[in-house]
Amino acid sequence: MKLKNFTKYTVAFLSAIALGTVALTTAASADETYTVKSGDTLSEIEYNFKKDSNYQQLAKDNNIANANLIYVGQQLLIKTDSDNSAASTKQTQATQSANTANTQSNQNVQSTQSSQNTQSYKSVASTQQKAAAKTQSTSTSSSASYTGSNLKSYVLSQMSSRTNVPASTWNAIIQRESNWQPSVRNSSSGAYGLFQNMHISGGSVQQQVDAAVSLYKVQGMGAWALN
Template structure:
């Protein structure tokens, strides 16, 4: 009898230890130091969390952050988002699998569409030097929610799609004629434009 009681107590203690360890890990926070060119959106993506979570935790107003600023990232929210993302991914995969097995014709159509989508995504997710417009417009639309046609109008007006032009009078630089940077690659110009949009909205380009 004593041996049975001892076994139950030991098992319960081990389970409690695992539970509290899980709580500590779930509530562990990460600290991130803002770098030049960072935006709240990019930091949220880096830690697999949301812009609202980052801004609420750090009392950020108007999406405005500064290089050197230290941010606390709630990893518990990240885990929740990750679980949600995995669940959505699994659901999408299951749905796609069911659809592809319905008929041979449907399967071929789905495969063709998937291949085209993958190719398009690849051509706009990385700047290659020959996909300037598609890369920049895709990035700006997906990261700001503002239509690609609006960004095309702004860039055409500001720089006529010349990525490294400098305004000799104001010092504004690049595709977006950003006053807050004086150099940088196309990718860095996109990051800076997103950060400027998050801080000032379309008013930054007088819209």
């Protein structure tokens, strides 16, 4: 009787140790054990535990040759996805880092482009302002260069630069035609002004110069009986 009790308690003690070992092992590995019930299939068990359909891996983990054949009471080891989760976390972190780097790179490119566009705009604006200032200065110089007291120098400068004919030649023509009188009119021919141009009947000194240049481009020096 005592021997039976001793054996009974010994078996219980060993069983408790074994269960404790299993529990510790389960806790350490975070795996689970499932007992197959009537109507169970590997695909259903896989989905219930992991929410996926990879029951072939479940069969492989439990050395089941035929994934369609399991027995009631059969113990199945359900491995956790801790490793997969860690890998997935690392992949997610890597993706986030890559996205952050791409965002930063795009921001840098946009900033550089914006800076270049701003500099280009400023350069174009500066060039346009300089051109406008030069045009205004030239216009002001042209309109203010003739004051009435420098008639001769102004007209000769305009004519020589615009026709490439020496100023001395134009001086001789004007001296002969009008004796440098800008408003003189020939009563017989109707010719008018410094150049005694028969194609105009009036006009300012500048208009007379413009008309003389146009006449020269059409007829050359023959308009004043010179070859």
